[in-house]
Amino acid sequence: MVKYFSSLFLAVVLFLAAASPASASRPSVYRLTDYGARADPRTDSTTAFSEAWNKACSDPNPSTVYVPHGKFHLRDIEFEGPCKSNDITVHIDGTLVAPSDYSVIGNAGNWIRFNEVDGVRISGGILDGQGTGLWSCKLHGRKDCPVGARNLHITNSNNVAVDGLTSVNSQKFHIAVTGSQNVKLQHITVHAPGNSPNTDGIHVAKSSFVTVLNSTISTGDDCVSMGPGARNVWIEWVGCGPGHGISIGSLGWRFQEPGVENVTVKRVHFKETTNGLRIKTWARPSLGFVRNVLFHHVVMDGVKNPIVVDQNYCPGNKNCPSKASGIKVKDIRYKSVAGTSRSKVAVRFDCSRTNPCTEIKMHDVKLTYVGGGGRGNKKAATLCRHAKGTTSGFVTPMVRWFS
Numbered sequence: 328m329v330k331y332f333s334s335l336f337l338a339v340v341l342f343l344a345a346a347s348p349a350s351a352s353r354p355s356v357y358r359l360t361d362y363g364a365r366a367d368p369r370t371d372s373t374t375a376f377s378e379a380w381n382k383a384c385s386d387p388n389p390s391t392v393y394v395p396h397g398k399f400h401l402r403d404i405e406f407e408g409p410c411k412s413n414d415i416t417v418h419i420d421g422t423l424v425a426p427s428d429y430s431v432i433g434n435a436g437n438w439i440r441f442n443e444v445d446g447v448r449i450s451g452g453i454l455d456g457q458g459t460g461l462w463s464c465k466l467h468g469r470k471d472c473p474v475g476a477r478n479l480h481i482t483n484s485n486n487v488a489v490d491g492l493t494s495v496n497s498q499k500f501h502i503a504v505t506g507s508q509n510v511k512l513q514h515i516t517v518h519a520p521g522n523s524p525n526t527d528g529i530h531v532a533k534s535s536f537v538t539v540l541n542s543t544i545s546t547g548d549d550c551v552s553m554g555p556g557a558r559n560v561w562i563e564w565v566g567c568g569p570g571h572g573i574s575i576g577s578l579g580w581r582f583q584e585p586g587v588e589n590v591t592v593k594r595v596h597f598k599e600t601t602n603g604l605r606i607k608t609w610a611r612p613s614l615g616f617v618r619n620v621l622f623h624h625v626v627m628d629g630v631k632n633p634i635v636v637d638q639n640y641c642p643g644n645k646n647c648p649s650k651a652s653g654i655k656v657k658d659i660r661y662k663s664v665a666g667t668s669r670s671k672v673a674v675r676f677d678c679s680r681t682n683p684c685t686e687i688k689m690h691d692v693k694l695t696y697v698g699g700g701g702r703g704n705k706k707a708a709t710l711c712r713h714a715k716g717t718t719s720g721f722v723t724p725m726v727r728w729f730s
């Protein structure tokens with residue numbers, strides 16, 4: 328009898344163990360190498376990655392796609408949603424490497440794209456776009472160069488977190504977020520040479536509630552750029568340089584264009600960048616706007632143009648539009664901005680003659696001019712066209728507002 332009960336007891340215990348929620352909901356892990364991927368330059372791991380993603384995406388429970396250590400070579404790839412669960416982690420310990428022949432993905436737009444996903448976390452990893460060949464094509468002014476692919480593009484998605492990712496040598500923009508809500512990028516490292524064309528670090532457009540935290544960006548174009556429809560963007564603890572600074576724009580190429588609003592840029596450090604804090608719009612009619620922007624606690628270290636609003640934006644100065652910009656720039660605050668400028672004009676407000684900038688507020692801004700060699704401490708100057716605003720606290724160089 329005792330024996331009977333004890334074996335019944337054992338059976339019950341085993342049954343409970345097997346059916347316990349803890350084991351039932353343990354996230355499944357889809358390992359890239361279980362789907363034929365190999366860390367080997369002769370193996371193309373694109374299909375393996377797609378298969379692992381498809382498994383995770385059709386899994387109703389939380390799951391992880393796992394990329395082990397090593398270098399995995401991939402062509403362009405799309406991770407498509409919607410998925411069955413809104414808790415998928417793509418954990419990358421290794422490096423993903425784009426084809427060295429730039430023509431393979433050069434016209435694909437994106438190398439790695441997440442589209443229509445909700446609740447995805449991308450953690451760790453190095454993305455190597457191998458962009459050098461394409462940059463050299465572009466730098467030699469050849470007309471047949473493809474436009475280039477972004478290393479990572481998050482499109483039409485919600486609730487995405489990217490943490491601890493490193494993006495190097497992207498052909499074009501490194502990381503872009505479009506048509507998405509609630510995207511958090513943190514501990515991101517972006518690296519490309521200062522002369523690599525069009526390699527913006529992080530680009531945000533038509534998206535809302537995007538945060539960029541604790542990241543280091545050195546690249547050949549804007550460290551962070553915000554295009555039409557970027558709203559509720561928060562950027563904090565970012566180091567930029569080399570690069571073209573943190574930019575809103577370029578805006579106003581189109582007539583019908585969503586505006587940019589509620590942007591906070593806080594505790595950022597620019598080192599030897601061409602620009603610091605910049606708003607740039609084309610000199611064309613447009614319904615767009617920029618409003619409610621706060622730049623706070625910013626350090627400029629040998630920045631060529633620390634503060635810029637340029638409503639006659641036209642890089643290269645070729646075939647420039649010559650209308651007045653329709654973009655309305657309003658309520659822009661510069662608070663605690665200090666450091667050194669490599670050009671005499673440290674503050675440049677070149678606003679639209681038909682839509683002057685309004686409510687520009689400067690509080691505690693201190694910029695000095697250090698000249699080319701980085702030596703000396705000379706007086707900086709301001710250029711102010713069609714900009715209305717106020718200063719408070721200690722502001723130098725002095726601003727003579729438009730009235």
Ligand SMILES: *[C@@H]1O[C@H](CO)[C@@H](O)[C@H](O)[C@H]1NC(C)=O
Pocket residue numbers: 513540541564
């Ligand atoms: C970001 O960096 C700052 C300064 O180094 C640190 O105090 C803060 O805890 C960091 N935040 C995160 C989320 O890592």
Ligand SMILES: *[C@@H]1O[C@H](CO)[C@@H](O)[C@H](O)[C@H]1NC(C)=O
Pocket residue numbers: 536537558559560561589591
């Ligand atoms: C502005 O953006 C921040 C996040 O970046 C958000 O917390 C805040 O609610 C937004 N404010 C408005 C009025 O939308």
